[in-house]
Amino acid sequence: MAFRGGAAGGLKHVLGITDQQAGEIVDALVRHGYLDLLVDPADRRRVRIGLTDRGRAVALALWDFLRMSRWRQFSFRPGDIVVSTPAKSGTTWMQMMCVLLILRTADLPAPMPELSPWLDDMACPRDEVFAALAGQAHRRVVKTHTPLSDIVMAPEVTHIVVARHPLDTAISLFHQSRNVDSPRGVGGATRPRPEPDQASAREWLAQWIEDDSSREGQPSSLPGMMWHWSDAWSRRDDTGVLLFHYEDLSADLSGQMTRLGRHLGIGTGGAGWADLVAAASFERMRADANRIQPLGPARNNTAFFRRGGSGSGTALLTDGELSRYHARAAALAPPDLLDWLHHR
Template structure:
C-alpha cells in the first residue's frame, strides 16, 4: 500500500537496495522515533559520542525534502550497520528478510498531546519553502491542549488519509501487532523505555544480534536517557533542515500519562470506546498498560 502526505511518500522505498543487517524503525509521529534511533546508534557504535548528527546517521527515507537519489546515495555511502527512519506502516514497506523492523508504540493519548505541542514548534514558512508550496497565511486557530485532544479522539477519517489520527495510529499498530511473531519484527513500547531502559536496550541488542561488553552498558544506557538526549538536542533532534523553532522543545516531557491527565472520567471512557472499535482487545491491553 502506498502512503502519501504533504511531506512524505512511501513509494520512495520502492526498489530500495537493502543490505543484510539493515534496521528499519517504523513509528507513528511522537511515539519514540528519535529514542529508538538513538538506542540503535548506541548499539551500533557502542560509544555515546556519535560520529555525526543522529538525523544524518539515521535518515528519514520517506521525507520529500531531500531528493530520493540523494537519500539513496547517502545510505549507500554508509559503512556502518544502517538504521533507517520511516513513519510508514509495515504494509507500505518492502519487508526484506535481511532487515529487522522495529515498530515503536506509545499510548495514543500521550502521542496526541505530544503532537499538539510539536505542531506549535514547527516553522511552517520554512517547511513551505523547502517543499516548494505556498507560504501559509493567516492565523492558525488556537485551541487548548484539552480541546485539541478531544477533537483528535473524535476525528473520523480514513487511516491512510491521516496516519497520525487515532484511526491511523491504530491501523499502523494493528498491522504490526498481527506480525509480532515474525522473526524480523520487533515491537517496542514507549512505556517500557521509560520504566526499564536498560532491560529494553538489552532485549533489542539480543534481537539485533549485537554483542555489547558488560562494562559498556551503564555508559550506553545513560546516553540513551531522556534527560541526556534533551541536553544534546542540537545534535539529536530530527531537524536537519531547520524546521523547528526550538530543538530543545522537541524533547518536552519524556514520560507517560499526559493524555489521561487532561480528560475527565467520562471523556476517558469515550476514548476507550473509540479505541475498542479500532483495535483488538489484546493489542489494546498491551498498548494501554
C-alpha cells in the same frame, strides 16, 4: 504569477523537474479543477492556490505512490534495521538505541538525521536520501513513520515498531505542532515561550479522538495510529519484527537495550555499557538536543524532547471524554493490543 510560482516550486522539489514543467503542471491542474485560486478578500491582489476535494484525493494518491516507490526502489542490505513508528511515539529514542549499539560510542559522530536517514520524507529528494544511505559503511538504521503494511519487508532486515499510549502520543503531537523557536527579547536574548494552556490542549485532544480521517490521509489520526500498531501487532511472532513499548523503555532502559542487542546479534553489557545506556536516556538526549536532533532555525530542538513522561493525555480528559476515547479505540484495535498499549 506569484501564486503559481509557489506551488510550482514545491512540485519541482518533490518531482525533480524543471521550472517550466512544474509551471505547466500547475496551470493544467487549475484548468481541470484539481487546484483552486483563493483570493484574499482583504486584499484581492493576493491570490494563493488551494486543493479542491478532487485535487486532494489525487494529491493523496500521488503522495502515496511516491512514498511506496521509494520502498520498491530502495536497495536493502542484509542486517538493515527499519524503525517504523507513528510520530511522537519513540522514533528518535529507538534510533538512538540502535545507533549506540552499532557504533559503540556515546559520542556520536553526526546528528541523528545523518546517522539514521528518513527514507520516505517527501521534503527531501529521493536521490539525496538514497545516496546518504548508500554511503554509510556501518549497519544502517532507516527511519520511517510508514506502517509495515505499506513498506517492502525485505528478508534479513529487522523491522522495529515502538508503541505508546495513544493519548500520550497525541498530546506530544499537539505540543510538537506548536514547537517554534522561542521569541527574542531586547538584544536578541531568548525569552521562554509559555506552553499552551490546558483548555486548548484538552479541546484539541477531544477533537483528535473524534477525527475519522483515513490512515492514508492522516497517519497521525487515531485511526492511523491504531492501524500502524494493529498491523505490527499481527506480525509480532515474525522473526523479522520486534515490538517495544514506550513505558518499558522508560522503566528499564538497560534491559530493553539488552533485548534489542540480543535480537540484532550485537553484544551488550561489559565495559562502557553504562555510558551507552546513559546516552540513550531521555534526559541525556534532551540535554544534547542541539547536537542530536537539529530541527532548523524556526524550531526549538530542546522542545522536541519535551517531557517524555506518561499520563498527561489521560489526565486532561473528563470521564466522559475518556470513555469516548476507549469506545473509539475499541472499534479500531483488538482487545489484546489495547491492553498492551494502555499498560503503565
